[in-house]
Amino acid sequence: MHTELNKLLSALQEFYAREKFLFERDLGERALTHRLAVHMEKHFPGWEIDCDYNRLGERTLRLPRGAIVSTDDHLGKSVYPDIVVHQRAIPNNLLAIEVRKASNHQALDHDQHKLRALTDPHLWFAYGIGVLLTLGKTKITASELYVGGSIDQALSLWFADRLRDKGLGD
Template sequence: MATALDERAGLQGGTLMHELYNTLQGLMLGLHELLEDPRLGQFDTRERAVMGRLARFMAPHYDGWDIDTDHERRGDDPKYLDILPNGQAGQKPIIPDIIVHKLGVKDNLLVVELKLSDNHDIALDLWKLTHMTRQNGLYEYAVGAHVILNLEQQTVAQSIIFVDGAPHPELTDWFRRHFD
């Protein structure tokens, strides 16, 4: 059964939704592997260390794709968005936490913004995911994920999945159910 997203994209049989589920599956498996290590919650582990570890766990699930953390370049130029957080036109430099892409070409699969549960400043992350997943934007990532981890409880405390510049309730619910 095709979804509205598939119909908008001119796809039949839910092809696009199937691809999005498969894309998120690699992130989900990486997160489960990451959260199996109880040592992460025993130390004052910070976001960048967790990002790097998660990217390593994700890598086997994205054969043929490049996975980078803190990737601030677009070719030779700094990575930026063409709209400011206040909605006005302008250029704002960005550094996504984790990206799954093909280096050197505009083939962008997944962008992940990661937070630890003690960091409640998520507005900039949500803004980045909105604009990095716009299909008429600069980057056109197929899907974006905002993930908040509670390392002490070894769980995903919160997640929001973005498609085409907006939260996607169906994918968000599906993703969250795998961490209940």
């Protein structure tokens, strides 16, 4: 897991170094997630990096009936992670990333519940790691990591320490 997260950290360093324009003009989360995904591509050879991707092979990525997680489509059935690192054809899911701007004052619940569901090993589409990133204008103001359907405190602390070491975190 640390190897994959170190790749994400390198991409985040490049993202903050090269995308100041986006932050200076307070562009939206979709613009930020797209550009972060672009920077991630070279760090994950052999993997596809997609934004708002709601498939697993030919199947639509849907939450189980009765899930407490709200979904992102108008029918309330499928879920769209902000960024995924996966292999489309196999299918094989490595990372699910939810991104929010620090200026977003909505509750974290939606993103947290989504990452719990996306990493739940009992679901057919489980991602190995879920990452919640809160992006400030110059650094990441908060992060949480999810494994096995719940927040992984030790991994979250490790990641936060690595962000600080790279000058990217509080």
